[in-house]
Amino acid sequence: MHFNFKEIFTVFMVLFAVIDVVGNIPIVIDLRKKVGHIQSEKASIIAGVIMVLFLFLGKSILNLIGIDVSSFAVAGSFILFFIALEMILGITLYKQEENNPMTASIFPLAFPLIAGPGSLTTLLSLRAEYHLENIIIAIILNVIVIFIVLKTSAKIERFLGQNGINVIRKVFGVILLAIAVKLFAHNIKILFV
Template sequence: MQLNFKEIITAFMVLFAVIDIIGNIPIVIDLRKKAGHIQSGKASVIAGVILIIFLFLGKSILNLIGIDVNSFAVAGAFILFFIALEMILGITLYKQDEETSMNTAVFPLAFPLIAGPGSLTTLLSLRAEFRIENIIVAVLMNVLIIYIVLKTSTRIERILGQNGINIIRKVFGVILLAIAVKLFTHNIKALFQVA
């Protein structure tokens, strides 16, 4: 096993930017209000497991079901687009029908918010450049930060206040919308080039 500090830090920074857990705090607070409670540990572990499994099996799974990475990313762009609309317009598109906090830990928190199409496709591209053990360490470092942010989201809410959260929610909604559009256009172009 050859751990390379530079590779670990680079992979960590790329994943941290794509997962954007700090930007997702308003969504986390919203989910906490809807579900009453979020199992931070469970959500973090499930997200970490999804990311590591996808690192090893991602391309094979997608190939097996006949889906290419670009189609997967386009589908992910739609999910991000609707989450962004909820944030900007203050509407609820994702309805919770008698959801338990266990379900909330899995959907939409662990997937697609943390281990979403953006981070999963990023893993596939990192794998082409870096050694797998370095990427695993970077994923585990991100999971730890995700857990800390999820655990302290109510404290962060108290510090920011309702107005602060509303402003951050709208700002990050626009950023998320821009990411969704970028993800969509980049991958739709790639799909048309293949076709």
């Protein structure tokens, strides 16, 4: 076992920035208005299960189609780069599909809003650099934070205000941009060795 608090914290912050649950509070509030009630526990648990399963099965799926983790990590760094640009510049590059009120807790909340392309790509990218047990702990911690944020989203929005949420999104966008550059630099060297 390679439990490392620094690794857990780094992975937690990367996932927290990619998932951007605080920045998605307006979307959560909007969903709540449309469907009346969101099952925070169900959405959090399903998102966590999707992320852990992808963490374990993602590499096998890649091997099956002949892609190594470093190549995927480089591709993932581009996705993180574009997500960071969305957060910093306030633009939308990825278009969400229409909501289905019957399954709002699962789609689009658990997937793809929480456990979406960005977070799943990030998990495999992180797996190339960090120990598995630290990533799993970071996922569990993120699921707990996601649950708390979903449960208290209306209060958080009132407390932070729209400007506060925008500032948080931009700060995490810059952090994510730096992480994307680091992931790219680390894995591109491996590809050309």
